[in-house]
Amino acid sequence: MVAGEASGDLLAGLLLDGMRARWPDLRAGGIGGPDMARRGFEAWWPHDKLAVRGYVEVLRHYREIVGIRKQLQQRLLRERPEVFIGVDAPDFNLDLEAGLKAQGVKTVHFVCPSIWAWRPGRTEHIRRSADHVLCLFPFEPALLAQHGIAATYVGHPLANVIPMSPDRGAARRALGLPEEGEVLAILPGSRGSEVRYLARVFFEAAARVRQARPGIRCIVPAMPALRPAIEEAARAAGLGEGLTIVTGRSHEVLAACDLTLIASGTATLEAALYKRPMVIAYRMNWLTFQIMRRQQLQPWIGLPNILCGDFVVPELVQDRANPDTLAAALLEWLRAPDRMAAVQQRFTALHHLLQRDTASLATDAIQNLLES
Structure with missing residues (x-):
């Protein structure tokens, strides 16, 4: 798994809860933060290495980020996990998923990139990268299906964590x-x-x-x-x-x-x-x-x-x-x-x-x- 910032760490931690309930012997590793670590996730790099937003800002960290992705892909192709799950961070994860999928590793992208808000050209990139997309919002699977991308609406996990009537x-x-x-x-x-x-x-x-x-x-x-x-x-x-x-x-x-x-x-x-x-x-x-x-x-x-x-x-x-x-x-x-x-x-x-x-x-x- 790769989660690239605090919000992704939270989403990935909640997903790990469901996966461990289904598969108690699950082993998970990659890039993550403290919420994932509390679920036994092995972080090979901390998630804040990827917490950079904006074209100009990414350029300043480009060499380090690309180096991390290359090392991670090499390790995953050696270890051949049953599945790779990229949690949000599409600019990092989609390219990584494409490389893994091309070599036969099954890939899931959790959080549909916001093609309905900006950068609609990413649909082909998503199709090439992800075997399946887990969507947080109900209108997204039908939109992805128009481009031949398999997807499931799973709701937003925060809606279950946050009480309907906060105290x-x-x-x-x-x-x-x-x-x-x-x-x-x-x-x-x-x-x-x-x-x-x-x-x-x-x-x-x-x-x-x-x-x-x-x-x-x-x-x-x-x-x-x-x-x-x-x-x-x-x-x-x-x-x-x-x-x-x-x-x-x-x-x-x-x-x-x-x-x-x-x-x-x-x-x-x-x-x-x-x-x-x-x-x-x-x-x-x-x-x-x-x-x-x-x-x-x-x-x-x-x-x-x-x-x-x-x-x-x-x-x-x-x-x-x-x-x-x-x-x-x-x-x-x-x-x-x-x-x-x-x-x-x-x-x-x-x-x-x-x-x-x-x-x-x-x-x-x-x-x-x-x-x-």
């Missing part, structure tokens, strides 16, 4: 937050490049929100490796008093908050499943942004908006993701409780749509592939 009070007690009063969660991303582009902007926006609503508390879940950079960004933005930084615990933070300022990515879906209103933002290298914008097929970048087919929450990208506009969008939510309640109902319906026995359905599909 805000319990989460606040666990985090040491007061049970009364407004709480803003700040999630500037799980990659170093995201924190570099977003953290200070997010904290400066939060400082403006606190000027307008002095009683609001701010909380940030930080990955251990990124915590020093996040702390420095908070200091630089002058956001000290009323700010809590915790290591990890992003789900507790989302359960505890009233509202979140959040980087575009899987975390936005987690926030939606916690029924939290949000402002989605993203900034990146200018050249990367220009390239990606030209390949975008839909008007939305945030998963909650894509899945709802509407701008149910604001999206502010690149130059529009500045402290003033972000703060204004956050304050609009806080001043409109009826609007907050309406989006929570929308997210409850989305949660029901995505809730399936993901681990069992995915394991069934893998077993069918192995027996075919």
Whole structure:
């Protein structure tokens, strides 16, 4: 297995639970993170080696990433596993899967690349690379079938992990937050490049929100490796008093908050499943942004908006993701409780749509592939 970042590590860990229930003697190794390691996964490289987003950013790490993929492919062709499962990270995994499939190793890709959002030309790459695709969203298998790609809708595993009615009070007690009063969660991303582009902007926006609503508390879940950079960004933005930084615990933070300022990515879906209103933002290298914008097929970048087919929450990208506009969008939510309640109902319906026995359905599909 290969999972290339924190969200992939979480998905792969849940999949490993289902596979171990089916095959207790399962041996699994490759590239992964702490959630996979807790399931007995043997990580030959840590998952954060692949946690790079954007064309320009990847170029800086290109030689190392290609070297890892070459070494991994050579090892897998020597050891001949029953199946290789690439978890998301399509730019790394699809090429690896193509090389393995060509040599007779069965390949599964878990998380359909978002061909419905951008880069539709990847369909041929997927067909050449994956014997089977495990899809998180219900409309994806029919889309892949049009291109001759076998796929199964397995639901989104986070929809089973996250409770339908989160306990805000319990989460606040666990985090040491007061049970009364407004709480803003700040999630500037799980990659170093995201924190570099977003953290200070997010904290400066939060400082403006606190000027307008002095009683609001701010909380940030930080990955251990990124915590020093996040702390420095908070200091630089002058956001000290009323700010809590915790290591990890992003789900507790989302359960505890009233509202979140959040980087575009899987975390936005987690926030939606916690029924939290949000402002989605993203900034990146200018050249990367220009390239990606030209390949975008839909008007939305945030998963909650894509899945709802509407701008149910604001999206502010690149130059529009500045402290003033972000703060204004956050304050609009806080001043409109009826609007907050309406989006929570929308997210409850989305949660029901995505809730399936993901681990069992995915394991069934893998077993069918192995027996075919």
